[in-house]
């Protein structure tokens with residue numbers, strides 16, 4: 001039996017948002033290249049961390065994978081099914097298997113619906129449970145995410161940010177999905193609550209055999225939960241490897257810069273830590289620089305970087321995968 | 331809920347008192363008086379003096395306001411010159427200066443039901459057309475459907491009833507002959523009750539007049555003015571609905587709803603529409619109050635004996651009690667409309683509490 005061990009296969013995914021002008025006839029004048037050709041796989045039961053600065057296209061990647069945006073180009077396979085070609089009812093049914101925990105726990109819950117409505121709606125839509133059965137299932141889900149089951153009749157505004165995020169998690173679990181995109185599920189929360197939510201997500205993964213794409217904007221958060229980590233810069237993935245390797249032997253100058261900003265708990269090492277301060281701003285995704293996207297800020301930039309796109313290659317040793325896109329390793 | 335309503339009514343009292351005071355002061359500040367007629371219709375000074383004495387217009391203003399408010403028995407003790415006013419606080423709006431022998435209460439009781447019927451039907455038409463078109467335009471954002479709906483809405487707002495009314499009359503009433511040209515044809519549904527009052531030659535109470543008998547004649551007469559007024563309202567409602575829905579549809583929780591695997595129609599109806607109606611309801615309140623108390627232009631064009639003309643004519647006539655009465659009525663309508671708006675808010679948005 002040869003079963004594909006990859007649950008998700010993304011190849012050369014692009015998501016461009018057109019910028020239009022004109023009052024009556026909208027003319028496209030440019031594209032925001034939010035995601036510009038990313039490729040990676042996620043194995044069953046694995047957590048892939050996706051890290052990058054604000055605005056580099058992490059949320060867009062997650063949404064494009066789940067077909068909440070229709071990708072401009074590229075392919076997304078879920079259990080060998082090409083998602084970009086699914087439409088209408090087929091796509092609707094596919095949504096049972098893949099869910100998203102949204103970045104903003106305040107904006108992503110309908111203020112007009114009770115918790116019971118928010119969490120239970122997917123069950124109804126997919127004809128899984130109704131009435132009393134639905135109510136019981138919702139209460140069980142609330143218990144699973146550590147909320148009082150008697151909260152079903154309350155409205156989102158009656159909850160704290162952490163509780164709301166738990167509601168979002170309960171909602172995403174309702175359909176027993178295989179794959180969940182966790183879009184910065186903790187960055188809107190207090191530090192004290194962050195650990196609770198991360199631990200809960202880990203427990204749930206154990207319990208239900210979930211596969212995660214875990215998005216975060218700094219490296220300190222993802223090391224703990226991820227098996228592998230992808231680093232994203234301006235719409236492209238620059239490096240993917242095992243979570244330990246990434247911390248111990250980062251290859252891409254951008255990854256090195258990000259890591260240098262992560263505080264180290266050991267005071268001796270922390271004192272020796274050399275911060276790499278990146279010069280300049282992130283270029284606009286409307287008009288990315290030629291060649292390597294990072295060439296405008298890279299401390300180790302070479303002439304070739306400003307002209308030629310680096311190739312996406314595996315430079316791992318001893319059978320370990322270590323993908324990087326950088327001319328230094330070509 | 332009941333507590334909320336009671337509190338709102340209590341709050342409305344000082345507001346309405348202030349409205350009464352300022353209207354009283356302002357209308358008296360306009361030069362001229364109710365009995366100044368121009369040219370050969372002008373009255374001899376002795377007659378004017380008599381009339382002014384009869385209506386106490388030569389009394390000090392504070393006394394006039396006092397007796398308007400709380401009645402002659404308190405403010406003009408021992409006065410037996412004519413009929414004594416009971417005062418606004420007891421619901422007596424006083425006599426009209428221009429329509430001899432008619433009280434403001436009578437005028438309102440006769441004219442308001444007509445305006446109310448016209449306004450109610452126009453509102454229903456406006457909402458019935460406006461909201462669906464607004465939703466359609468928003469869902470088909472930036473397509474030809476959106477553009478044509480927007481164009482029609484802009485036309486509806488900018489082509490005033492002064493133009494639309496006569497065009498409708500010319501085409502549908504005169505050319506095609508489908509509808510009567512003008513006037514209103516409402517009979518009270520409870521004609522038995524009305525007949526009793528007529529037999530006793532008393533004023534028919536307002537609630538009897540307000541409910542029309544649904545005859546063909548009634549609807550034929552109503553068709554054109556309701557259409558003219560309703561389309562104008564629907565244009566505003568459609569624009570509001572479109573704008574608000576466009577905003578809501580970009581919200582994060584709409585994406586959440588999609589991610590649940592809902593059908594697009596369910597996303598719109600269950601998640602987007604109710605949220606987007608909140609600003610629409612906000613404008614519906616004052617719109618309701620304004621339309622139900624009469625619209626001058628439509629009533630003038632279609633010769634409908636509603637309340638709208640009294641708002642305007644009474645100022646020209648310096649018919650002080652009518653000015654005050656209609657203004658106060660409008661104030662009450664606004665207060666009630668806003669209360670209904672707030673109740674609707676609480677239903678649309680659980681974050682709003684009626685406390």
Ligand SMILES: Nc1ncnc2c1ncn2[C@@H]1O[C@H](COP(=O)(O)OP(=O)(O)OP(=O)(O)O)[C@@H](O)[C@H]1O
Pocket residue numbers: 017032033034052053054055056057058059060061103217285
């Ligand atoms: N619907 C959209 N229309 C146009 N541009 C968009 C849209 N969504 C995102 N973008 C642009 O795409 C880029 C990437 O946005 P995205 O939300 O994916 O960033 P992110 O990495 O998730 O950032 P953050 O950490 O702040 O959440 C940004 O420049 C953003 O302005």
Ligand SMILES: [Mg+2]
Pocket residue numbers: 058059060103183184
């Ligand atoms: Mg994001």
